[in-house]
Amino acid sequence: MSSSRLDSAPKPALADQLVTSIEERKFTIGVIGLGYVGLPLSLAGVSAGFKVIGFDINEERVAGLNRGEPMIRHLPEGAVARAVANGLFRATSSFNALAEVDAIIICVPTPLTKHGTPDLSYIRNTTEEIARHLKAGQLIVLESTTYPGTTTEVVKPILEHTGLKCGQDFLLAFSPEREDPGNIDFSTTRIPKVVGGEGPDALRVANALYGALIDKTVPVSSTATAEAVKLTENIFRAVNIALVNELKGVYDAMGIDIWEVIEAAKTKPFGFMPFYPGPGLGGHCIPIDPFYLSWKAKEYDTPARFIELAGEINTRMPYKVVERLAESLDRRFGEGLKDARILLVGLAYKKNVDDIRESPALKLMELLEERGARVDFYDPYVSEIPATREYGHFKNRKSVALSEAALGSYSAVLIVTDHDIINYAQIADNSRLIIDTRNACHKAGIISDKVVKA
Structure with missing residues (x-):
């Protein structure tokens, strides 16, 4: 681990700095995965006055979004075009742009293998890509639906392998997506957002961020609890x-x-x-x-x-x-x-x-x-x-x-x-x-x- 990365660590009051940046809209959001979850969330960020950089490995999708095309049918008409035109949103397939953001929100698939077991390859690969660009002072949030413990057992170790420490150099949280495509009564901003943090500082910052995007947040005691909430809803x-x-x-x-x-x-x-x-x-x-x-x-x-x-x-x-x-x-x-x-x-x-x-x-x-x-x-x-x-x-x-x-x-x-x-x-x-x-x-x-x- 180079000394330059550690030297760039923020002051002890990391949570205070990030919350202030969120409140003052001097905070840039990065969203990885611009599908049915990530794209509506990106637009919610733009609507709240944040600059948003969207990441996706699908070059065709990236190009279409940068032309202002919605790419998903049920989005509000003209929303992507307006977001691009006002300069608050851009899409990219280059993860080098992760260095420009203050929060990285992961919205990637979590399918099953052909044997019916969890396939976390998208989460692992994305987290490893984040680790290559991770800088001190960032908030990382996983939104992909997964089993309780994934955030701490899979994501956290990969990020800490950089030499940066969770809770000290960067913050980590989980907030399950609750999208219901086509539901005109409950858009992204109207669905209460469950938020769990790896420690009180992470919870505070993640809750402040989602509180600026969503009408209501529901803080819970841990990332594992937040992961369990989403599974419980769908199992029901x-x-x-x-x-x-x-x-x-x-x-x-x-x-x-x-x-x-x-x-x-x-x-x-x-x-x-x-x-x-x-x-x-x-x-x-x-x-x-x-x-x-x-x-x-x-x-x-x-x-x-x-x-x-x-x-x-x-x-x-x-x-x-x-x-x-x-x-x-x-x-x-x-x-x-x-x-x-x-x-x-x-x-x-x-x-x-x-x-x-x-x-x-x-x-x-x-x-x-x-x-x-x-x-x-x-x-x-x-x-x-x-x-x-x-x-x-x-x-x-x-x-x-x-x-x-x-x-x-x-x-x-x-x-x-x-x-x-x-x-x-x-x-x-x-x-x-x-x-x-x-x-x-x-x-x-x-x-x-x-x-x-x-």
Whole structure:
């Protein structure tokens, strides 16, 4: 470790200096990862009057952002262009610019390996890059969803290997992202921000920074607690979705419509929260995060049976949908899936967004083609399939046009994502068979014997 880096260490009152810089807007924020989490956060920083430098290894994304292009559909119109024009935001793929920032916020993916275990390679690689440019006086915040202990067990040692000490030369915190793409009621700044610090100074500074960006902060006692908060939120959803997915199978056998049951049950003003069945889990959080905790629990010889059972149920849903489709084709037309033409309606993982991360539509497409079907997709928000980690063989496939003639040419239409702008009446009028995994036709007022709920 060179003496020059240690000589540049700030005065003892590091937290005071950083908080003052935040309050006076003399503080530059660096955000690593300009996707569905990092880009909205960057814009929140600009809106609060901070200079923001965004980092991303995707050169095409960087170039587009610097031209003022949003790159993500659901962002406020013109927000990126205004941020670039006023000089408060720029994007770069060069980590040399980390030397210019006072805070570095990490918003990188935390996927699973093919064996279902946590893949922290993005966090490790990013932290090692930060370490190469780390300077005294900086605040480092991890936002990527992960198991409790990651900040202290993985990030901290890599940064301290530089010779700089956490809490003395730099500060370290964790604040879980809570983005909900497409939710018009809760933008980035309106979702309360949980903040945990590695020591009181880190908590104070991180809380001051997020307090300047977000309407409300929720300080907690440690980074591990903050990490556990995010996992708990998503495990709660995963377990309850698994429950209604299981109930769907039970009620189907009894001739009972699960959707009608849920609509009636949610009229109770207390003690019930509605969750809905579907073709499988999607998005970066719910299909993945629960397995981070169940994996970590094994280190403590503690079973996580609810989590693992929920994962099994939810993971099986695409297979059940394919079976329902195959059975319906055979029963109605005496046809099998081999050489059948299937149209998937909706590729995004949730309605009204262009986000396909972990979308069950991709798994359904794979399963159907393995059975010999020819599969197209239609999605008004996804013009073509981008590169993905698991489904690279689908890259550049394009959405087909939805027309009366096209609909009539398919053996069946499989509704996977219930975007509001889709013309379900057109689909119902011109399709032979509709497998509806989202109750979209019923919600559109369509009652037809062509529709099979799955």
